[in-house]
Structure formats: structure tokens, C-alpha cells
Amino acid sequence: MLTMYDLAAGQRPVLRYLDPVPGTRPDTARTIEQVAVCDERWRLPADVQRARDVLAIVPFPAAGGLPDPGAALRALAGRGVVAVALAPPDGSPPPETATAAAAAHATGLPLLAPVGPSDAGDLQARVLRRQIAALRDGVEQRDRLLRLSARLDRQGKGAAPLLRQLEAECAADVRLIEPADPGWREDTELGRVLTQVRRGQVHTAAFSTAGRHVVLHAVGTTAPHQVLAAIRPTPWPRPLRDLIAHAAGQISLLRHPVVRRTAERRLEQSGMAVQLSILQYLMVGGVAAAVRAAEPLVPGVLTTDAGQVAVIECAPAEDRAGVARECEVAVGRGLVALCPAQERHVIIAIPQPADDGPDATDLLAPVMRAGRAAGVSTPEPWTRTARAYESAARALITARQTPGRITVHAGGTPLASLLPPSAHRWARTLLRPLDALPAAHRDQLVHTARLALAYGAAAAGSLLGVDRTTAGKRLTTVMRYAGLSRRSLPHRAVLDLAFQLEERPGDPENSSGIPPRLHSLLREHEEARAEAERFLAPLDLRARALLRTWITCNGAVQRTAAELGIHRNSVPHRLERAGTLLERSLSPHGSGPHDVLWALVLTGGLPVDIVPDPVAGATR
Numbered sequence: 001m002l003t004m005y006d007l008a009a010g011q012r013p014v015l016r017y018l019d020p021v022p023g024t025r026p027d028t029a030r031t032i033e034q035v036a037v038c039d040e041r042w043r044l045p046a047d048v049q050r051a052r053d054v055l056a057i058v059p060f061p062a063a064g065g066l067p068d069p070g071a072a073l074r075a076l077a078g079r080g081v082v083a084v085a086l087a088p089p090d091g092s093p094p095p096e097t098a099t100a101a102a103a104a105h106a107t108g109l110p111l112l113a114p115v116g117p118s119d120a121g122d123l124q125a126r127v128l129r130r131q132i133a134a135l136r137d138g139v140e141q142r143d144r145l146l147r148l149s150a151r152l153d154r155q156g157k158g159a160a161p162l163l164r165q166l167e168a169e170c171a172a173d174v175r176l177i178e179p180a181d182p183g184w185r186e187d188t189e190l191g192r193v194l195t196q197v198r199r200g201q202v203h204t205a206a207f208s209t210a211g212r213h214v215v216l217h218a219v220g221t222t223a224p225h226q227v228l229a230a231i232r233p234t235p236w237p238r239p240l241r242d243l244i245a246h247a248a249g250q251i252s253l254l255r256h257p258v259v260r261r262t263a264e265r266r267l268e269q270s271g272m273a274v275q276l277s278i279l280q281y282l283m284v285g286g287v288a289a290a291v292r293a294a295e296p297l298v299p300g301v302l303t304t305d306a307g308q309v310a311v312i313e314c315a316p317a318e319d320r321a322g323v324a325r326e327c328e329v330a331v332g333r334g335l336v337a338l339c340p341a342q343e344r345h346v347i348i349a350i351p352q353p354a355d356d357g358p359d360a361t362d363l364l365a366p367v368m369r370a371g372r373a374a375g376v377s378t379p380e381p382w383t384r385t386a387r388a389y390e391s392a393a394r395a396l397i398t399a400r401q402t403p404g405r406i407t408v409h410a411g412g413t414p415l416a417s418l419l420p421p422s423a424h425r426w427a428r429t430l431l432r433p434l435d436a437l438p439a440a441h442r443d444q445l446v447h448t449a450r451l452a453l454a455y456g457a458a459a460a461g462s463l464l465g466v467d468r469t470t471a472g473k474r475l476t477t478v479m480r481y482a483g484l485s486r487r488s489l490p491h492r493a494v495l496d497l498a499f500q501l502e503e504r505p506g507d508p509e510n511s512s513g514i515p516p517r518l519h520s521l522l523r524e525h526e527e528a529r530a531e532a533e534r535f536l537a538p539l540d541l542r543a544r545a546l547l548r549t550w551i552t553c554n555g556a557v558q559r560t561a562a563e564l565g566i567h568r569n570s571v572p573h574r575l576e577r578a579g580t581l582l583e584r585s586l587s588p589h590g591s592g593p594h595d596v597l598w599a600l601v602l603t604g605g606l607p608v609d610i611v612p613d614p615v616a617g618a619t620r
Contacts, residue, residue, distance in 0.1 A: 002032040002134040003237040004083060007055075007127065008112060014126045015085055015112040018101060027110070029235030030082050035127045037120045042072035044079050052080040055127060057120045060086035060100070070103035077107050085112045087120040138239050141169050142246060144317075149250040151319040159251045166247050170240050172232040176251065179224035190214065198224045204245060206236060215241055217248040226251070272324065276337040278302075279347060280465045282385035284447040290382070294335065301335050304351040306379045308360045309388040311339070311396050312346040315371025320346060326367045334363075341455065341462035347389065352379045361406055373399040374406040386447050387503070389463075390454045390591070398583045415497065415598040418528040422516050427501035429515040429615045430494075433481045446499070449478040453496045456589030483614030489554050490611045493594035494518070518613040522601055532602035535595070538581040546574050547586075548605050551597050555588025 005028035008015045033053040036044050042058045056076050076084065084104060104111040114123050148165055152158070159176060167174045179198060193205045197216045200223035205216045212231050219226040228248045232240075274297055281290035282302075291302045301307075314323045320338055324346050328336045331350055339345035350360045360376045368374060375396030377388035391409035399407040434442050451460035452475040461471035476486045482498070484491040522528075536544065546564065550571070553559040561568040575586045584592035600606040 002127075002131040003239070004028045004030045004032065004110070005234075005237065006130060006134050007032065013115055014123070014130060016115050018086070018111045018113050027235065029237045030110075031238045032082070032127070032131065035124050035131070037124050038076075042069070042076065044076065044081070048079065054079065054081045055083050055085060056081045057085045057087050057123055057127075059089050059120060061088070069100050070106060073103050073107045073109055077109055081109065083110045083112060085114065085123060087114060087118060087123045089119060092117060134239075138243075141243055145169070145243070145247060145250065147317065147319075149254065151322075152254055157254075159254045162247065162250060162254070166230070166244070169243060170230060170232065172230045172240075174228070174230045176219070177227040177229055179226065194227060194229070197227050200225060206241060208235075215244050217244055219248050220252045272321070272336075272338055275335055276340065277465070278335060279337045279349060279385075280463065282349065282382055283389065283451065283464055284386075285383055285443045287382045298333070298335055301333050301349065301351050302382060306352045306381045307388075308350045308352065308377050308379055309385060309392045310348040310350060310360055310364060310374055310376045311389070311392040312348065312364070312367070313342075313373045313396055313400075314344045314346065315369070316344070318344075318371065320344065323367070323372070327364070330366050331363050339463070340465070341459035347392075349385070361408060364406060368405050372405060375399050376406065376408045378409055384503070386450055390451075393454075394584075397579075397585060401580070401583070415528055415532065415595070415602065418531055419501065419521055419525060423501050423521055425515045426518060426521065426615055427498040430482055430498045431502060433483075434478065437481075445474050445478050448474040449495070450499055453492055453499070453594075454591045456587065458589075484612065487554075488612075489551060489588065489593055490597060493597050494611055494613070496591055496594045497598070515615055517616045518611065519608050519616070522598075522608050522611075525602075529602045532599035535582065535599045536603060536605075539578060543574065543578045543581070544600070544605060546571070547578060547596050548600060550575065550586075551593060551600065551606065552610070555593060 007013060008017060009028050031053050032055045034048065035055045035057065036048050038044055038056050038058045040059055042056075044054070044056065048054065054076075058072075073084065086100070101111055114126075118126065145162070145165060148162055152161060163174050163176060166172075177194070177198075189207070189209050193202075193207060193214075193216060196202050197205055197218050200218065203218050205214075207214055212233065213235050215230045215236055217228045219228055228244060228251060230236075230244050274293065278290045278294045278297075281287070281293065287302070294302050312323060312327060314320050320343070324336050324338060327346060327348055328334065331348060333351060335349040337347050339347050348360075348364075350363065353359055364374055364376070373396055375392045375394065375398070377391035377395070380388040380391075395407045395409040399405055434446065437445065448460060448464060448466070448471050451463055452471050454460075455463070457472035457475060458468040460475075461468040464471065472486075479486045479491065479495055482495055484495055486492065539547070546560070549563045550557075550560045553563060557571045558568055561571050564571075579586035579592060582592075582596065584595055586592045586596070597606065597611070601608055601611065
């Protein structure tokens with residue numbers, strides 16, 4: 001609801017007060033429900049018969065003069081007008097007239113004028129636009145309050161977060177006074193009214209005392225009541241008073257059996273924690289342990305040979321636990337866990353369906369509401385859950401840009417999916433030093449390293465339930481065995497490529513002998529070069545130059561900005577735009593830059609020597 005503060009004292013005011021009475025302050029809390037343009041005699045239109053809280057826009061000076069402005073203003077006040085705005089017919093600034101100001105003061109109506117030249121029609125349009133914005137803000141305020149209240153109710157929490165939200169929305173000091181709390185007894189008037197509200201003699205009260213504007217509202221249906229008290233230094237507009245009353249009702253709901261809801265919440269959290277542990281077993285290749293842990297909780301989910309992994313991105317400020325419950329209902333047989341690395345993500349492992357059964361996209365379609373998105377991997381053996389999760393996360397980037405907001409991963413990178421079968425021999429040669437490790441230790445190191453290459457050590461540690469330092473050390477160990485350095489972006493790209501190529505079938509006729517050189521593979525394969533050019537096609541020359549410099553600078557923003565002669569804050573914004581076009585997350589600690597590096601090398605944007613080849617050095 002629109003107030004005079006919104007029109008004449010807030011941001012970008014459209015009205016200003018004319019000739020206020022000395023020593024008085026305009027009542028900015030007055031509400032405006034209707035805006036009407038008067039005729040030349042300052043009379044409201046006929047359809048404004050039973051209006052209240054009307055802002056009347058009057059032509060001034062009136063044609064032929066107005067013999068008695070006081071009588072006209074009194075008539076307007078009798079019709080529900082609470083403020084009068086002067087708008088000259090030609091849009092010029094209204095003349096300051098003592099007669100009209102004196103008449104307005106006598107009737108108690110504030111007299112205003114447009115900020116800037118404006119005729120009556122234009123001023124009415126400006127006020128109505130401001131009214132629409134105020135109504136939208138009011139709806140959004142209530143929506144935020146309802147969403148928070150619903151989340152607190154599901155989580156079994158008290159009303160403290162709701163009170164903090166209310167303080168921010170109302171710019172007020174907000175307290176919930178218990179029946180046994182003496183409250184503000186030191187203030188006689190406040191203590192008297194507070195007692196009346198506690199006893200149920202009045203349900204709500206609003207008054208001013210000692211320069212403070214107070215609203216008290218009873219909470220609950222039986223006395224003695226809790227009292228929701230809010231104080232502002234300025235008068236309360238009706239929309240905020242209504243918001244206080246609305247919040248009081250929500251607080252009364254949160255009072256009921258908190259103990260039961262807390263127990264349910266703890267039980268639900270325990271189940272989610274177990275499912276996350278099962279998912280972490282799968283991430284490190286511990287399928288047998290994952291199956292044993294999953295059978296009592298979600299029987300039959302991991303007994304299939306393969307499955308799909310989906311990543312659901314919740315809408316901003318959405319309750320993730322509620323989305324996870326929706327996914328459990330929609331999927332039926334599935335493993336649902338709250339992602340520990342991304343606070344808005346829910347991870348779902350879905351067993352591979354029968355030939356005639358619904359696939360993952362069909363199962364998840366009912367939960368794809370506004371603001372959500374989902375990426376789904378292609379079916380993978382459970383031993384490759386980490387790779388399936390990476391595929392789902394990449395598909396999620398694409399899903400954000402598609403109308404249906406759900407996408408299945410289309411395949412590998414532009415390079416790994418196109419190199420000849422002999423590239424598998426190069427990858428096996430690069431990774432062969434890892435065979436010297438005990439088998440169980442190697443699997444743990446490799447699974448952690450692959451996730452760290454895809455998302456960074458911190459996110460990999462969260463996904464696997466280990467410290468970020470531990471995840472980083474595992475990646476460092478793997479790269480050292482492969483003859484590479486963790487600190488170098490091109491070195492990390494080489495190891496990531498080797499892991500992807502190792503999964504592809506090799507060339508049985510040439511499984512032995514000298515492996516090919518990486519640089520030769522990059523220079524000689526035309527199909528990969530053409531695919532890389534298609535991958536980079538959405539970028540203009542400036543974006544390509546940015547990516548070349550960024551990769552040459554090892555992903556360092558400050559160095560990139562210095563090389564390009566731009567402000568350092570511009571680099572992340574440009575990288576984000578380029579990543580959206582390429583459907584990749586361009587973080588220096590993720591796998592998105594690896595795809596960009598290979599595409600630039602293949603198309604000649606970067607020299608092939610930027611990437612090392614430990615295999616070539618070992619076989620020389």
C-alpha cells in the first residue's frame with residue numbers, strides 16, 4: 001500500500017510539500033489507496049463516491065479563478081481526500097499561493113506539488129506507477145515472511161529468525177514479550193497498554209509516547225498472551241502495521257509442539273546424513289560398502305549395475321530439505337542427499353530403469369518448478385559415480401539456459417571424445433606410475449583427485465567428507481606420481497584429460513609399443529580441431545583474448561587484469577559471461593578452464609607447447 005512517505009520522502013520522490021506549517025512535521029505515514037484528477041472547480045469525478053485515502057490532483061491555477069479554495073478543500077476532505085497535489089494544466093511549476101496554503105492548513109490537508117514539470121495526467125500516471133511498485137513490495141514482504149515461517153515450522157525452530165526478518169522489513173525494534181516478562185514497566189503508558197493486550201482486553205494497540213511509535217499485537221488465542229511489540233522512530237504506515245499483525249499469526253503457529261517437530265527434524269536429518277554417507281562411499285568407488293549401508297534404508301537402489309546421477313538446483317531462498325522430500329516422492333526408488341559442497345544443490349542417485357520404465361528426466365519432471373534447474377548424467381556403472389556426478393553438474397549449467405530447465409549430459413569434452421583410440425595408450429602410460437600404489441589407496445587417491453580437478457579441493461573434500469587439506473594433498477600426490485604440478489592450470493588439464501581418456505576403450509591392435517606424443521595428437525586430429533572451433537564459436541574476439549590471457553596467467557585475476565589493462569573487478573564479470581556462452585563454470589579450480597584450454601590449443605589460440613607431456617620425456 002502506498003504512503004505519503006513513498007511519494008514525498010522516499011527514494012526518487014514524485015511530490016514535494018508546499019508551505020508546511022512552521023514547527024510541524026508532515027504526516028508521511030498517511031496511506032493512499034486511490035488517485036483522482038479533479039475538474040477545474042476542484043471537484044472529484046462522479047465515480048469517486050465512497051472512496052477513502054484519496055490523493056486529489058487539482059488544476060492550479062484554476063480557469064477563471066477559484067472564489068473559495070477553503071470551501072473546495074473542505075468538500076474534498078469530506079469525500080475522503082487525505083492530500084491535495086497542485087498540477088498546472090500546462091505542466092509548469094505551480095505558483096506558490098498563500099491563499100491556497102492557508103486554506104489547506106485550515107482543513108488539515110497537506111498541500112503538495114510535483115517534483116519537476118508535470119501536468120495532471122502525467123502526475124496521476126507517475127503516482128499510479130509508484131502505487132503498483134508499493135503493492136508489489138508489500139506482496140513480496142508477505143511472501144518472504146510466509147516462506148521463512150514455513151521453513152521454521154518444518155525445521156522445528158522458534159520464532160527468533162522471524163523476528164529478525166521483521167526488524168529488517170519494518171526498520172523497527174521488534175520484541176516478543178512473554179506473559180511472565182515485566183516488559184517495559186518503567187514506561188507507565190506503555191506498561192498499561194501492554195497489560196491490556198496480555199490480558200486479552202484488546203487484541204492490538206498502536207500509540208506514540210516519548211517520540212516513539214509503538215505497535216503491540218497479541219499472539220495466540222488464549223490469555224495471558226505473548227505480545228509482539230515493535231517500535232519505530234517514525235509513524236507506522238498501515239502496510240507495516242498489517243505486516244506486524246500477519247507476523248503475529250505466524251508466530252502463534254510456531255509456538256505449537258516444538259518438541260515433536262524437533263524430534264522429527266533430527267530423525268530426518270539423520271536419514272539425510274546416512275544417505276550422504278552412502279553417496280560419499282560411491283564417490284570413492286566403495287560400491288560394496290555403499291550397497292550394505294543402503295539396503296536397510298533404500299532397498300534395491302544400488303542392486304542394479306548402473307544408474308544415473310542428477311543434481312537439482314533449488315530456487316534462491318528455497319528450503320532445500322523440502323525440495324529433497326519432493327524428490328524422494330517423485331523418484332520413488334532413489335538415493336537423495338543434500339550436497340555438502342553447494343548449499344542450493346540436491347544430489348539424487350537413480351537406478352537404471354528397465355527398457356520400458358521412465359528415465360530420470362521423466363521422474364524429476366514433476367519437481368521442476370519455477371527457479372529450479374536439473375542436470376542429469378547418462379547411465380554409468382556405480383563404480384563411476386564420481387564421473388556421473390561431474391556430468392550431471394555440467395548438464396546443470398546447460399539446464400539453466402533451457403526452457404525446460406532440465407538437461408541430460410550430452411557427452412565428454414570437445415577433445416577427449418574425439419581423439420583417436422591410440423590416445424588411450426598415451427593416458428595409460430601417463431597414469432602407470434600410480435599402479436605402484438596399493439590398489440585400495442590408489443582408488444581413493446584417484447577418486448579424490450578427479451573430483452578436485454573438476455570442482456577444486458574444497459568442494460571435493462565436502463563431497464567426500466574429508467578436510468579440504470586432505471583432498472588437496474591427495475591431488476598433489478597423484479600429480480607428482482604423474483610427473484605434473486598441481487599449481488599449474490595446464491598441468492591439471494593434462495591429468496584431467498588422461499583420466500577421461502583412460503575410461504575410453506583403447507586400440508587392441510596397438511596396445512603395446514611406444515605411446516603417441518600428446519603434441520602430435522593435438523596437431524594432427526582435424527575432427528577435434530573442427531569441434532573445438534564450434535565450441536568457441538559463441539565467443540567474440542575480445543572474449544577469446546580474455547580467455548587466452550587468463551589461462552596464460554594460470555587463472556590469476558590480478559595478473560590477467562594487468563596484462564589486459566583493465567580493472568581487476570572486470571575480469572570475473574567477463575569470465576562469467578564467457579562461461580555462460582560456453583556452458584562451463586570458469587573457476588581456476590574447476591574443469592571448465594581445461595576444456596577452454598584444449599579448444600584454444602586446437603584452434604591455434606594458444607601454442608601447443610603450453611601443455612606439458614611427461615610421456616614424451618619418459619619415452620625419449
